[in-house]
Amino acid sequence: MKNKAAKVLAMALSAAMVLGTVPAFAEDGGDKQKVVYWAQWSENETQAEVLKDAIARFEENNPEYTVEVNWAGREVRDIMRTSIDSGTVIDIIESGYDRILGQLGEDYLIDLTEYVAGTDFEASISEGMASFAKGFTSTGDSWYYIPAQPFVGTIFYNKAIFREAGIEALPTTWAEFMDCCQKIVDAGYAPMTIDDAYMECLYTAYLGMIMGTDSIEEMMNDSASPLWDDPAVAQMAKDFGEMVEKGYFAEGTGSFVFPAAQNTEFAMGTTAMYYNGSWLPNEVADITGDEFEWGAMFFPAPEGATEDYTTYTTGCQFYAVPKTAENVEGAVKLIEEFTSLQTQTDLLEKCQCIPVINGLELPESLADCGTLMETATKAVPWCYASTISAEVKAVSNASFAKLLSGEIDADGFVQEIADQMN
Amino acid sequence: MKASVRICEAQKRHNTEQFGAMGLKSPIVFTDGNGGVKVKHRERLFMAGYLGPAVLCFLIIFAYPLIRTILMSFFVIPGISSPVSEWKFAGLDNYIGMFRNGVFLASLNNIWRIWLIGGALTLAIALFYAVILASGVKGKKFWRSAIYLPNTVNAVALATMWLQYVFQNKFGLLKTLFTSLGWTSLAKINWTSPKYLFWGMLLSYVFGSVGYFMLIFLAGIERIPSDLYESARIDGAGAWVQFTRITFPLIRDVFRTALTLWTIGAVNFFTWAKMFSTRISTITVTPVYFLYDKVFGGSGTASAIDAGGGAAVGVMIAVIVLIVHVAINRLLKEEVYEY
Numbered sequence: 001m002k003n004k005a006a007k008v009l010a011m012a013l014s015a016a017m018v019l020g021t022v023p024a025f026a027e028d029g030g031d032k033q034k035v036v037y038w039a040q041w042s043e044n045e046t047q048a049e050v051l052k053d054a055i056a057r058f059e060e061n062n063p064e065y066t067v068e069v070n071w072a073g074r075e076v077r078d079i080m081r082t083s084i085d086s087g088t089v090i091d092i093i094e095s096g097y098d099r100i101l102g103q104l105g106e107d108y109l110i111d112l113t114e115y116v117a118g119t120d121f122e123a124s125i126s127e128g129m130a131s132f133a134k135g136f137t138s139t140g141d142s143w144y145y146i147p148a149q150p151f152v153g154t155i156f157y158n159k160a161i162f163r164e165a166g167i168e169a170l171p172t173t174w175a176e177f178m179d180c181c182q183k184i185v186d187a188g189y190a191p192m193t194i195d196d197a198y199m200e201c202l203y204t205a206y207l208g209m210i211m212g213t214d215s216i217e218e219m220m221n222d223s224a225s226p227l228w229d230d231p232a233v234a235q236m237a238k239d240f241g242e243m244v245e246k247g248y249f250a251e252g253t254g255s256f257v258f259p260a261a262q263n264t265e266f267a268m269g270t271t272a273m274y275y276n277g278s279w280l281p282n283e284v285a286d287i288t289g290d291e292f293e294w295g296a297m298f299f300p301a302p303e304g305a306t307e308d309y310t311t312y313t314t315g316c317q318f319y320a321v322p323k324t325a326e327n328v329e330g331a332v333k334l335i336e337e338f339t340s341l342q343t344q345t346d347l348l349e350k351c352q353c354i355p356v357i358n359g360l361e362l363p364e365s366l367a368d369c370g371t372l373m374e375t376a377t378k379a380v381p382w383c384y385a386s387t388i389s390a391e392v393k394a395v396s397n398a399s400f401a402k403l404l405s406g407e408i409d410a411d412g413f414v415q416e417i418a419d420q421m422n
Numbered sequence: 423m424k425a426s427v428r429i430c431e432a433q434k435r436h437n438t439e440q441f442g443a444m445g446l447k448s449p450i451v452f453t454d455g456n457g458g459v460k461v462k463h464r465e466r467l468f469m470a471g472y473l474g475p476a477v478l479c480f481l482i483i484f485a486y487p488l489i490r491t492i493l494m495s496f497f498v499i500p501g502i503s504s505p506v507s508e509w510k511f512a513g514l515d516n517y518i519g520m521f522r523n524g525v526f527l528a529s530l531n532n533i534w535r536i537w538l539i540g541g542a543l544t545l546a547i548a549l550f551y552a553v554i555l556a557s558g559v560k561g562k563k564f565w566r567s568a569i570y571l572p573n574t575v576n577a578v579a580l581a582t583m584w585l586q587y588v589f590q591n592k593f594g595l596l597k598t599l600f601t602s603l604g605w606t607s608l609a610k611i612n613w614t615s616p617k618y619l620f621w622g623m624l625l626s627y628v629f630g631s632v633g634y635f636m637l638i639f640l641a642g643i644e645r646i647p648s649d650l651y652e653s654a655r656i657d658g659a660g661a662w663v664q665f666t667r668i669t670f671p672l673i674r675d676v677f678r679t680a681l682t683l684w685t686i687g688a689v690n691f692f693t694w695a696k697m698f699s700t701r702i703s704t705i706t707v708t709p710v711y712f713l714y715d716k717v718f719g720g721s722g723t724a725s726a727i728d729a730g731g732g733a734a735v736g737v738m739i740a741v742i743v744l745i746v747h748v749a750i751n752r753l754l755k756e757e758v759y760e761y
Contacts, residue, residue, distance in 0.1 A: 252615075257585050
């Protein structure tokens, strides 16, 4: 009896297993062409929710296509090149501009210029974004990289604290910045803080204003570069060291492991300024609520600055189509949907993302970022460098953290850098 | 006669199938001097049939990457999956470069401290707990589960809990606890400051590891016959003597295994270092963290990819594990006690 029951059960399970594969065949979509999209978002992120809606619209409007998404998250950067090398079919890859440029570049990607010609995308993309993306190509006028989500590196500030401290004009020079910090201290707030994840942005922003992008690119990729002996390095250490001495950094700065500073200091309204990217308002929206008064400013020009005060750091996530793509036309159509007015509006409203197309008004939290982009006289890459070597970053970050935490002073910083940079 | 041969043949076939299905050797009992070679051949086929998939898997999953990584370590390679035609021979430059590289040397120093100090703390605490639990303490199951609990939590979640709650400088657990006890100097310690970050990381890693090793030791101690302890107690031996003369000598092989496991875990230290420093820093860098940044470009602004250098780091990690393993085997020689 038991044996019979076991046989019946085994047959039922086998049948279920076989039948279970049937929907898979049915879902294969018959004549439908598949577009494979590897996203840099995790499936539970708000951006992914917006893009899912965009994909649904795309599939409805283009019934000949079906979209397969790999919600790979930020780690897509670690696997995209090896996946393409191993022959994995990817029609759209999405990642930070530095990763797409550094790991893929034109050798791996299709020139989409002829596909893009005459599309809604080409008509609506903002000029700034178009020149940013085209500027990285060998011809300077090709569409290898499609802007997905631009961002601005800036000192965010709490307008309410600035108002309370009586600061009427934003600081444009380092001296004015120090005065501004003093007023904030007098008003009973900590002027500034930073998380470990963005420390390199702070010192490269300072040094970049004096030394320019080429020098920062060189020194951040070559620990033996004589540029590390440039007086600007000692000046930077002295100025930040002075900020520490005067109590212009929130207590614990130099010790904050991301996102401690942004969540418990800046978003909670106890610290007035925090260096970050324009994704910040979205990241801390649950903490700040709607009442938070967001401000963003250019980096104050230190003494000896060669760059204009109106220089700002920027970057962008890119979409790109690998040479191994099997459905380029479908990929370009899907990118069109991603950059359409509807999707860009959704990204703006639900995720506070800066749009890549013209004609959309930024929310209050990003209004100042928009002003920076409009009034800037020069845009430079995030951290003033397209790549930063692990060797340099490991030493400079550790020493800068010690400087900000007060463990070493400016002279100690210069000494550590001299000792450890090979 | 013929019928008996047929029966014998049939039985031989049957047994061979039976034994074969069980993955055992074919029944040699049926062989004679002349037929022995034939059965040996069949044995080889059985062995090949059963071992083949495992050997193939080993070759594909372990041997091929191992050999390729060793080869890669002698070349300059732009990407981990770059075709061999793009490799440029560099001889020993990758290795020499690493030993002149301050960050790699810092990573070795960190890993040495993690292995030595973290290992001493983890194994000592784990052994201490195991001895207490094996002594017949009340609520043994509860305590065993409680001590093992951190191992069931994902390392990322555990590290986040330590960073954002336990070590939090204003309202964190340690700050509150030490303040309420009046231990102001301890309460003042900022565990995530550059000065203490490494020690904070090590402390939390030890916390997350003790339970695992406690279970290993406990399993070793529980197999020691209780009459040995009874006899020792009758002879007047105290707890310390029982531990040093009975428990520790009889779990020596377990200790050796635990030490090897700790070494492998410590040398491959990555998640905790990554969690305690969002961007690579000499304070917490370990060889695997350094390797990750070299091969994949790291976090934040990407670093230029150096797959050959990363491969050299990988080979050196493997060599370190081998050296430590050999040293452990030499120092803690296997001694078989019968009990």
